[in-house]
Amino acid sequence: MKKEVKIAVLGGGSWATAIVKMFTKNLSNVHWYMRNSEAIIFIKKEKHNPNYLTSVEFNLAQLSLTDSINEAVSQADILVFAIPSAFLESELKKLTLPLTDKIIFSAIKGIVPETGKIVGEHFHDNYGIPFENIGVITGPCHAEEVALDRLSYLTIACADKDKAKLMASQLQSEHIKTKISDDIIGTEYAAMLKNIYALAAGIAHGLGYGDNFQSVLMSNAIREMKRYIKRVHKMKRNINNSAYLGDLLVTGYSTFSRNRMFGNMIGKGYTVKSAKMEMNMIAEGYYAAKSAYEQKNSFKRKARTPIIDTVYGILYMNENARKSFKKLADQMD
Numbered sequence: 107m108k109k110e111v112k113i114a115v116l117g118g119g120s121w122a123t124a125i126v127k128m129f130t131k132n133l134s135n136v137h138w139y140m141r142n143s144e145a146i147i148f149i150k151k152e153k154h155n156p157n158y159l160t161s162v163e164f165n166l167a168q169l170s171l172t173d174s175i176n177e178a179v180s181q182a183d184i185l186v187f188a189i190p191s192a193f194l195e196s197e198l199k200k201l202t203l204p205l206t207d208k209i210i211f212s213a214i215k216g217i218v219p220e221t222g223k224i225v226g227e228h229f230h231d232n233y234g235i236p237f238e239n240i241g242v243i244t245g246p247c248h249a250e251e252v253a254l255d256r257l258s259y260l261t262i263a264c265a266d267k268d269k270a271k272l273m274a275s276q277l278q279s280e281h282i283k284t285k286i287s288d289d290i291i292g293t294e295y296a297a298m299l300k301n302i303y304a305l306a307a308g309i310a311h312g313l314g315y316g317d318n319f320q321s322v323l324m325s326n327a328i329r330e331m332k333r334y335i336k337r338v339h340k341m342k343r344n345i346n347n348s349a350y351l352g353d354l355l356v357t358g359y360s361t362f363s364r365n366r367m368f369g370n371m372i373g374k375g376y377t378v379k380s381a382k383m384e385m386n387m388i389a390e391g392y393y394a395a396k397s398a399y400e401q402k403n404s405f406k407r408k409a410r411t412p413i414i415d416t417v418y419g420i421l422y423m424n425e426n427a428r429k430s431f432k433k434l435a436d437q438m439d
Contacts, residue, residue: 110134111276114178116197117188117213118142119388120158124249125188125213127159130168131279137170139178141197146171157386159253175200184209184273186243190388191216191225198233205233211241211264211273215297216390217397224294238266241273242290244297246352248362255281261349263287263294287349291339296331296350299414301365301391302398303327304357306417308366309427312373322438324358326413333409334402365391369417378421395421412437 110133115126118140129136140146148156149171153163172178179185180203189197191214212225221228226242229235241264251258260277262284264270274284287293306327307320315323331354332345345351357363368389371381382392399418402409416434419425 111184111272112182113137113184113186113276114139114182115186115188116175116178117190118145118155118158119188119190120249121213122188123155123159123162124252125186125243125277126164126169127162127252128277128279128282130164131282132276133168135168135170137172137178137181139172139175141173141175143173146173159249162253176203179203179205179208182208184211186211186213187225188213190214191218191390192388192393194218194225194228195220205229205235208235209239209241209269210235211243211262212294213243214390215244215301217298217394219393219397222397222401224291224298226290226294237290238264239269240264240290241266241269242294242297243273243277244293244349244353246348246356248356248360250362252282258282259348259352260284261287261293261347261353263290263349265290285348289339289341289343289349292335292341292343293349295335295338297353298390298394299331299334299398300327300354300357301389302395302414302417303331303354304363304365305369305372305389305391305395306413307358308363308369308371309373309417309420310369310431311366312370312375313428313431315431319435320359323413324355326438327358328354330409330411330413334398334411334414337402337405337407337409365389368392372420373427391417392421 114137115122116139126136126138154160185208210229214225218228226240244261247258247260262270262274270286274286278284328351395417398414416430420427420430
């Protein structure tokens with residue numbers, strides 16, 4: 107009998123919950139770390155996460171729940187990180203075990219604030235994980251639609267094709283279609299950048315711009331994404347593939363998108379502080395806008411990024427959203 111792969115999911119939010127659900131379709135046991143011990147107690151009693159995707163009911167016999175990150179890491183060969191990027195490093199500091207013998211897959215769609223790096227680069231540079239042992243799980247896929255068993259698509263990227271195939275096989279099911287990619291850096295940057303563009307789409311909606319402008323905004327966003335990623339990691343890729351364009355569209359247009367929701371609040375006049383307080387979930391685009399803006403200024407060849415520049419100005423320079431978008435609209439083609 108083929109030995110079952112040992113996987114741990116680290117994170118307690120909606121995306122982590124959705125990933126655990128996907129794994130339970132193929133694995134008899136999933137290790138699940140979340141820092142909220144009260145949520146673990148609730149799940150063990152009520153069989154669902156009290157805070158996220160409450161409609162998803164788990165078979166408790168398939169879950170090994172723990173509030174100890176060291177326990178989860180010690181029990182698994184493959185670690186899937188679904189912790190918001192803003193909290194990743196503080197969680198990693200709790201580790202007393204090495205990660206060098208583990209395979210790491212990131213389901214985090216953001217930049218690590220402490221280093222300004224995408225998650226894969228952070229693990230490689232700061233924890234000594236070889237790139238062939240690092241992978242990315244990206245969309246286009248919303249956790250809420252996974253919960254509803256709506257047909258969804260995932261892209262699994264890893265420099266080692268066999269590891270990408272292994273992860274894809276553990277996630278796919280009747281409602282989840284998977285494909286693999288070797289563009290680990292490009293797909294991870296795309297997952298980060300699309301949150302900024304979704305935030306821009308939300309601001310535009312909050313300001314009263316309609317579908318006509320939104321379509322032009324998304325068209326310009328995918329070209330801006332292409333220019334940005336090309337400066338970071340030049341290789342042959344089709345930016346119109348699902349991992350890039352598809353993920354951008356679902357995040358930019360969907361009512362499930364927390365980044366679009368955050369941007370919509372900014373467009374309607376909320377301050378950044380009040381919008382952050384109002385939301386129950388992390389909008390990765392807020393942190394990504396600062397990191398992407400700062401990083402692009404370090405490129406040897408400048409990339410033209412009017413959308414990133416505009417979002418950064420509104421969020422971090424207190425620039426007027428309406429005036430900024432009027433200026434941005436004149437730069438669109």
